[in-house]
Amino acid sequence: MNGLQQYTQALGLRKAKHLLRRASFNYSVEALNQFAELTPEQAFSKLTENQNIEWTEPYDPLPNGSPDGNWTSSSENPNSFSGQGRKRRIVTSWWWYNTINKSSLKAKLTFFLHTSFTVSKDDGAGSSTHFFDHLRLLEYYAFGNLKALAKKITFDNSMLNYLDNTQNNANNPNENYAREFLELFTILKGPQNGNGNYTNYTEHDIQQTAKVFSGIKTKADRSIIDSDTNLPMGRIVINQHDQNDKTFSSAFNYQTITGRNTENGIVDELNEYVEMVFSMDATAISYCRKLYRFFVKSEWDENVENNIITPLAAQLKNDNYNILPTLKTLLTSQHFYDLDDSDSTDEILGSIVKSPLQLISETISFFKLDIPHPTDNSSDFYTFFSFIHNSYLAAAGMNLWGPDSVAGYPAHYQEPDFDRHWFSSNTVLSRYKMIDSLISGRNRVGNNGRIRVELDLPNFIKANMTNPSNATELITELSDYLYSEGIDSDRKDYFVENLLEGFPDYYWTNAWLQYEGTGDDSVVKSRLNALITRMINAPEFQLM
Structure with missing residues (x-):
């Protein structure tokens, strides 16, 4: 098996779909057609190009009459602003809006880093401004160095708050961050080989790690700026740092880190410690x-x-x-495209259940939903994002940037179901009502209120499909774009029957031609709404 050998041919549509879904939250007809002509190496290069962001900085239109505006760049103390929970959702909407407006690997890698160095925005992450800094730190290192991030995130104010290291003192150690740093963020446990001890580290190592991290605390006013990232960072309180030597177990070859009593020395301790952990193959x-x-x-x-x-x-x-x-x-490997064995359709393409975030982001970007601009029309934008965050994602089992535990989302760690956690009896209704909400312009998941957006399917089909007046060709083209694998003739017939509603083929052809001639979309809109609802809620679209 030489699965890591690079695949060097043009992707074609099938492999372009696979790559874009796995590497981006943006999924459009234009991007698919463009990437289909690229080799995997060319496509990877395009996915890692620098791209301008659409929305530069979060904006809060409240309170009325005197908005907090771009509060994240204010010189005032972050905790002086009210509505911190709402502001954290605004920061989340800032990240999401920029994410779906570009086909970039950076968004997926930023979210991957979130699953590796987890902070839950509404469960102890501190102020909304510190959470904004945290997201920017993850973005900074998304195309960068995991080891460097492990050092920097130890000084991240949100992380210091979330896992209580700001309370970790020499005379009163707090091991929360030290434990998760080893157990979840870096080396992981490995098989247990004793009471509380694991192959990759021991309880003694956790205690020594906490001593290395002691005295590193939050800086509430963001006045300390890291020279590498240009982002606010925490502070060091020298007299609360354990200044003794720290000797680790046989898991780390009994390495000793010399204790220091200066700020630079304490940073050196941290750097030596991270180098030690990252020197391990595990x-x-x-x-x-x-x-x-x-x-x-x-x-x-x-x-x-x-x-x-x-x-x-x-x-x-x-x-x-x-x-x-x-x-x-x-x-770029043959293995990624399932080409390293005799059956290229049995393992990888279409093997993952889409997260709720992937599902809605992909649907919105594919059908070109006209989203209100977050600064030009902030009221409508926040109404729409409230539907996404508070109704759809919440009911679908995904508190965006706010997993229930430091372990993250069960889909990423909890065996044996893993990504199948996204699709359950508790979440399926929200997933199915998502497309109904976007088509109707109403919150079908929750209160049935208007969400300030509405899909224009006739216009999308007219602008993007090759031969929309032919029912079979239309459904073939749509399914080729929407599904990981092509569907057979029986499945196409099923969707054609749904579009025609029992009428012969020429019914749809005549209806479409009348729409193109008169602009009256009443008939085609009704049929397309029913068809797309059925196609989006099909099992094939739940997978990527």
Whole structure:
């Protein structure tokens, strides 16, 4: 098996669909057609190009008469602003709006880093401004270095708040962040080999880690700026740092980190500690398993472990944990496109249940939903995003940027179901009512209020489909774009019958031609609404 050998031919539509869904939240006809003509290497290069963001900075239109406006760039203390929960949702909407307006790997990698260094925005992450800084830190390192991020995020104000390291003092240690740093963020446990001890670290190592992290605290007013990222960071309180030497267990070869008593020395302690953790093969393997589960498939066999993940981990470590080279190897590989065995349709393409975020972002970008601009029409934009965040995503089991625990979303870690957690009896109704809400312009998941947007399907079909007057050709083209794999003739007939509603083929042809001639879309809109609802809610569209 040489699955990491690069695939060098043009992608074609089928593989372009696979890549765009796995590597971006934006999914459009134009992007699909463009990427279909590129090789995987060319496509990866395009996905990693610098792209301008649509919305520069979050904006709060409240309170009425004297808006807080661009409060995240204010010199006032972040905690002096009211409505912090609402403001954190505004920051979330800022990230999402920019995400769906560009086909970029950076958005997916930013979210991947969120699943690896988890902070829950409404559960102890601090002020909305600190949460904004946290998102920007993840974005800064999305195309960067995992090891460097592990150092910087230890000084991130949201992380310091969320996992209580701001309360970690030499004379009163708090081990929360130290434990999660090892257990969830970096090296992971490995098999248990004793009471509270694991292959990759021990309870003693957690205690020593907490001592390394002691005295690193939040800086509420954001007055300390990191010289590397140009982002606000926490502070060091020297007399609350454990200044003794820290000696680790056999899991880390009994390495000793010399205690220091200056700010620069304490930073050196942290750097030496992170270098130690990242020098272990298990750390590189843990990140490559996470990358594989996020971008390729939630489960794999020993063959994939030995021939895909292990060499990727060696590359990641040899590249000093720069993430892009390793991810390029994976996303341009024959294995990623399921071409490294005799059956190219049995394993990877269409193997992941879409997250609620992927499902709605893909639907909105594909059908070119006209979203109100967040600054020109902030009232309508926030009404729409409230539907997405508070109704649809919440009911679909995804509190965006706010998982229930530091372990993250169950879809990314909880075996044996993994991504199948997204689709359950508790979440299916919201997923199915999503398209009805976008078509009707009303919140069918929640209060039935207007959501300030409405899909114009006749206009979309007219502008983007090759032969919309032919029912079979229309459904063939739509299904080729919407589904990971082509559908057979029986499945096409099923959708054709739904479009025709029992009438012969010429019924649709005549209706479409009348729409094109007169502009009256009453008939075609009704039929297209029913068809697209059925196609979006089909099992084929729930997978990617």
